[in-house]
Amino acid sequence: MTNAGSGRATDDYAYLDSASSEPLHPAAREVLLAAIDQGYADPRRLHRPARNARLLLDNARDVVAECLGVRREEVTFTSSGTQAVHLGLLGLAAARERAGRVIVHSAVEHQAVHHAVEWSARFGGRAEVVGVDAVGRVDVGRFIEAATGPEVAVLALQSANHEVGTLQPIAALRSAGLPDDVPLFVDAGASMGRLPLPEGWSALAGSAHKWGGPAGVGILLVRRGTRWVNPFPVDDRADERGVGFENVPAALAAAAALQAVLAERDEVNARQRELIDLVRARVAQIPDVDVVGDPEERLPHLVTFSVLYAAGEALVTELDRIGAGVASGSACTSSSLEPSHVLAAMGALTHGNIRLSLTRNTTRAQVEHLLDALPGVVSSLRAEVGLS
Amino acid sequence: MSATEPGLTLDCRGKACPLPIIELGRHLGEVEIGTILGVAADDPAARYDVPAWARMRQQEYVGELTAPDGVPIYLVRRLG
Numbered sequence: 001m002t003n004a005g006s007g008r009a010t011d012d013y014a015y016l017d018s019a020s021s022e023p024l025h026p027a028a029r030e031v032l033l034a035a036i037d038q039g040y041a042d043p044r045r046l047h048r049p050a051r052n053a054r055l056l057l058d059n060a061r062d063v064v065a066e067c068l069g070v071r072r073e074e075v076t077f078t079s080s081g082t083q084a085v086h087l088g089l090l091g092l093a094a095a096r097e098r099a100g101r102v103i104v105h106s107a108v109e110h111q112a113v114h115h116a117v118e119w120s121a122r123f124g125g126r127a128e129v130v131g132v133d134a135v136g137r138v139d140v141g142r143f144i145e146a147a148t149g150p151e152v153a154v155l156a157l158q159s160a161n162h163e164v165g166t167l168q169p170i171a172a173l174r175s176a177g178l179p180d181d182v183p184l185f186v187d188a189g190a191s192m193g194r195l196p197l198p199e200g201w202s203a204l205a206g207s208a209h210k211w212g213g214p215a216g217v218g219i220l221l222v223r224r225g226t227r228w229v230n231p232f233p234v235d236d237r238a239d240e241r242g243v244g245f246e247n248v249p250a251a252l253a254a255a256a257a258l259q260a261v262l263a264e265r266d267e268v269n270a271r272q273r274e275l276i277d278l279v280r281a282r283v284a285q286i287p288d289v290d291v292v293g294d295p296e297e298r299l300p301h302l303v304t305f306s307v308l309y310a311a312g313e314a315l316v317t318e319l320d321r322i323g324a325g326v327a328s329g330s331a332c333t334s335s336s337l338e339p340s341h342v343l344a345a346m347g348a349l350t351h352g353n354i355r356l357s358l359t360r361n362t363t364r365a366q367v368e369h370l371l372d373a374l375p376g377v378v379s380s381l382r383a384e385v386g387l388s
Numbered sequence: 389m390s391a392t393e394p395g396l397t398l399d400c401r402g403k404a405c406p407l408p409i410i411e412l413g414r415h416l417g418e419v420e421i422g423t424i425l426g427v428a429a430d431d432p433a434a435r436y437d438v439p440a441w442a443r444m445r446q447q448e449y450v451g452e453l454t455a456p457d458g459v460p461i462y463l464v465r466r467l468g
Contacts, residue, residue, distance in 0.1 A: 288444055308444055309410050331405050331433045339405065339433040349440040350433045351406035385410045 014324045014366035018210075019162060019190065019302050019357035025212030028257035032214060032249055039248030043238045057238060057248050063255035064219060067262050068197055076220040076241040077251045081189045081207025084218035085112035087241065088203035090120060090231035091222070092154045092183040099182075100151025104128045106138040106168065107345035108161050110187055114341070117156075128152070135294040136166040136346045140176050147179055155184045159198050162190040163329050163342040163355060164293030165302040170198040183226060190299060192219065193261045194269065202226040211261050212360065213254030216247060264360070269300040272358045275367050276303045279356060282371045286378055290349045301359075304329070306343070307352035310381045315354055318377045324370045327355040392450055392463055394426030395419045401459055405433035409441050412464065416447070419466050424450060426461045438462040 015023065024032075039056045041049035057077075065072040078084040093103060101124045103117050117127045130143045138157060147155050155178070160167045170186065178184070183202035191197075193211030197204065203226065208217035220241060222228045228241070235243045261268070277295075280303055284291050288308035307315060312330025319326050329340030330353040339350030356370075382388045396419050400408035408429040419425045427438060435452075442449035442464050450463040 290440065290444060306440075308441065309406055309413055311406055331431075337404070337432065339436060344436040347436070347440060347443070349444065350436050351409060385414075387410060387413050 012323055014362065014370065015359060016356045016362065016366075016370070017325050017327045018359040018362075019355060020327055021209045021215065022212040023359055023361075024214060024253075025257040025260050025360070027260035028213050028253040031256035032253035035249035035252045039252065043246060043248060044236075053246075053248050054238065056252050057246055060248070060251040060255040063259055067255070067258045068192075068219075068221070070197075070221055071224055074221050074224055076222070076239050077246060077254075078218035078220050078242070079216055079244055079247070081205060081210070081218040082112040083243075084205035084207070084220040085110065085187055085189070086116045087231070087243075088205045088220050088222065089113060089116050089154065089156055089185045091228040091241075092185055092203050092226070093120060093125065094229040094231040095227035096153040096183065100153045102126050102128050102149065102152045103154055103156060104130065104143070104146045104149075104152055105156035106143070106158065107131050108136050108138070108163075108342045109156060109158055110162055110189060111341075112189075113156050113158075113187055125153075132345050134346055134348075136161050136164045136292070136342065137294065137297075138168055140169055140172055143173060144176060144178055147182055152182055154202075155182055157184065157186060158190065159186055159188040160191040160195070160299050161293070161342060163340060164304045164346070164348075165190075165299040166294040167191075167195075167297045167299070168198075170200060174200045190302075193258055194265065194300060203228060208250075208254035208257065211257055213257040214250045217250045217254040219254075261360070268360050272301040272362070275358060275362065275364060276301065278364075279303050279367060279371065283374065286375050289378075292343065292346065292348045302355065302357040304343075304353065304355045306330075306349035307354070307378055307381075308349060309385060309387045310352035310378060312351060312353045314381055315352060315377065318381070319354070319370065319373070322369070322373045322377070324366070324373075326370075327357070329353045329355060392424060392453065394461070394463060395423040397426035397428055397461060400427055400429040400431070400434070403429065403431060405431050405437060407431075408434045409437050412438065412441060413445075416445075416464075416466055421466050421468060424463050424465050426453070426463050428455050428459050428461045430459045434462060435460065438464065 041053040043054035186201040186204040192206030204221040206219040209215040290306040312328035331339040439449040448465040
């Protein structure tokens, strides 16, 4: 065993997959532990424990609204980011059935959007998919053309791409003549907490565990005055858009995490942006590597690249062995054996793919450790198949 | 011989990504410059990765044919 004796201690392990899930923020942990004993009761009841739970839930909603610059009645806690996407997108569509059933969306939306649109087909929903350029940015002209087509119910566009980090041109679409009378759903799951919300949305979704809140808390925003109809069986909860018993402690912890990440955002973003620039520059020096996504107009914490002649699974396994946890969009790492639809739509290489996303605690030393090891990992994988 | 007739076709049926692309890389040198090399591959990633490979390796992606058994044959022209 050549690696015997050189094993790295667990706390040296560099978890570089915050785009899948950011570790719980210390502020969220503290609030979660305090709220877990207080927020158990049904916030709709009238007794004292219920009033306590209601107070905590209202407080969570107020904090989220203030952090995001929206009205408290526009905020709904859901049981996941995926559920917030489903409710937001399909609820806007349901309110527009008389106008049409077409959902216009980019080719690089999160699977939650793609699956919601596929599901809507059983009620007559149809997709109009708009392509992207080589960095993954939707074509403004073609998006507007599709948006002004017949029978369009709703438009869907992410704030930033979850796999490659490219920001979508929502402001540019508005100034280029995106119709005001068709509702826009924005999946802000990849950027919420990290970047300010884009403007001009009718409904918007986010996910707390992507910014350091607990899993199982999604945020659905529906703009006041927007027509929205629950597309699923309704419930009788504290919030008319909410479904199921509220996870009050988790919602409060999510709010606390959001408040904390906003307070440290400028410093963290600047640090992460610089480290990602470093990764992009160093990885580009390895022969036959496709560094993907917009180098400037991007999320601060994330980069994706694809390594020719290497399997994504093998790269992830080798990097895990040297103490770095990364994700891959390659088919061999997915359950469906289909490559990432994002990389495919961009014309990027889909095999040998690595997505690296920094946490708020990622250090330069951790990133450099990975960068120092990567060329050797790549050349040994290529040597195994006789291509070096 | 038509303009899109491959001089050599690699049979990568049943091979998962990145094996069809590895085969392309291994066998490109076996065709003359200007000649088309085909790769028959049923792996879904090949549809995207053959053109991406051509872009990264400065070769020309020509398009795809369908083999008698329905498997796509992706075509690249060797430029160098």
